[in-house]
Amino acid sequence: MAFAKCGDDLEACQTDIELGRAFQSTLAPTQLPGRASAKCADWPGCSGLGLFGDCCPSGNTMLGCCSASRRLASETMSRKGLTVDDTTLQYCAGRIPQTWPNFQAPLGSLRIFQAWNTAWPEEGREASWKGLAGFARANGVKILVGTPVTCEPAQDEKTWGWTKEFLRLLDPSHVMGLAIGNELELLYDHADQSCIKELWEGKRLWKIFQQRVAEFDEMGFKEIPVTSVFTAAILSGNPFTDVPGQALVNTFLRQALWKYKRRYAFTFNVYPYFDPNLHMNAGSSSDCSEAMARAVCWEGPQCLANAIMVAARHKMQQLTGRSEDLFWIGEIGWSSPRAQALHTDMRSCGAFSSLSTFEKRLDSTRLDSTTRLGQKRQNERRGLE
Structure with missing residues (x-):
């Protein structure tokens, strides 16, 4: 939302x-x-x-x-931010709230998935960028700037050019990080196999990542973290997924950490809402109260979001040998009304996507979950919601 x-x-x-x-x-x-x-x-x-x-x-x-x-209780809001959907970016980037909706707390960070989309009318982009950059400067907001990596190299280059144009409107104090690629481990499920092989086995992602970071540095952002955003699906590997023909995430992360060291930020999109392991209560075709409780809550090992983040932190430590690597949550949220992309058993449970459940999930973000992730650094950078 x-x-x-x-x-x-x-x-x-x-x-x-x-x-x-x-x-x-x-x-x-x-x-x-x-x-x-x-x-x-x-x-x-x-x-x-x-x-x-x-x-x-x-x-x-x-x-x-x-x-x-509605007014919800807030907790450590300075460590949280909002993802900006494409519609808002395209039509009203200058009208993002200065304070969190439903919370009495200032907004400190944003994430954009791309500076502009090749399918959008180009005449609107400069006004959008000026509005967003002006908002960031006026409110002291940092932006996690995303740039896509797809199976269309020409389009990727065009969007990267636009990304650089947008970055020129900002100084380093308003850039949280550069995110190169989003959920690429899932691309194999709906892309041509030759593209997947080139991206991973052919090291196209790694080459693009280095090129983008080099140009990012030339623009004066050498001290700003860099990342590629993945989902909890990569936790299935040892420590992260490395499956030829699908995704070689572990290999990529080793390369990125070797070259960029602690500048590289681990970023995960965490969505209990779409978890395929959620099912109806035993003997019911419409009651999902047990699964919903696990998906919405934060306190306790049974809570999905918390469990995913704890597992991610442990996997990160397994890979680097450190417990304090930079860890961002790129997305976490809920949907009401029901998302069209929801294809799990929860699609048949009306309560799961109800407004009351949405509010309960949003209200639960008041919990300072970082204290439960074994994170010792008090100044670790914020995640995005």
């Missing part, structure tokens, strides 16, 4: 592309007569999602913003 601030008088605004699609079939935001009558009650679909209060017409039919009066 991504959020966008639509006005100084709104406490929090929620941007949801699925909600936006629902509005398109009824009443587009641009059709609303103005701020005075822009109420959630006037937008079909709001009440069913538990949204209420005032709405903010965004000027684009894919966006709909509603205030939410």
Whole structure:
């Protein structure tokens, strides 16, 4: 779920592309007569999602913003951040909230997956970048800047060129890190085998990684961490997955650590929401209360997110022999309404993707989970939620 601030008088605004699609079939935001009558009650679909209060017409039919009066307890928010969805980046990068939605805490860091997408109209990118860079400077925010690695080298080079253009708008104090590639260990499941072989066995990823970092350094970012983002799927290896024809992550990590040493940050996307090992309660086709409890909670070894992060830290130590390597959470979150990408048994459990479960999951982030991960460094850099 991504959020966008639509006005100084709104406490929090929620941007949801699925909600936006629902509005398109009824009443587009641009059709609303103005701020005075822009109420959630006037937008079909709001009440069913538990949204209420005032709405903010965004000027684009894919966006709909509603205030939410929920206030959740916060914990170590300075160590956390927000991932910026593509819709927000494309249409309202300058309207990201200065404070956490639903929390009384300033926003300190952001992650963007890419500076711009080749499928988007190019005329919008400079305005988006200026808005995002201006937001970072005005609020002291650091950005984890992502650049894709795909099976389309020409497009990768184009997006990398755009990434450098965006980076020129920032100074090192506003760059948290450079993330080269995202979840590449999963690419084999839907990409041509020749691409996968070239990427891993042919060392294309490692070559690109070094080239990108070298150019990043030339721009004045030599002291900024670098990373490639993976999922918990890589924990299946020893210590990380290394399967020819699929992904040679362990080999890549050894190379990156050898060359960049402690500058390299381990980054994981952690999503209990999509865990394929979650199933219905025994004898039920719709009750998932037991699995949901494990997916939502933080306290105790049975809690999935906590267990994944502990396992990741142990695997990192197995690889490097150190307990204090830089460890970031690139993404962690929940979805309500149900995500289209949810294909596990939980798809049949209405409570799993309900707004109340979403709120419970969000509220649980008040826990300072770093104290349970064996992390001794108090100044370890923040993760992103």
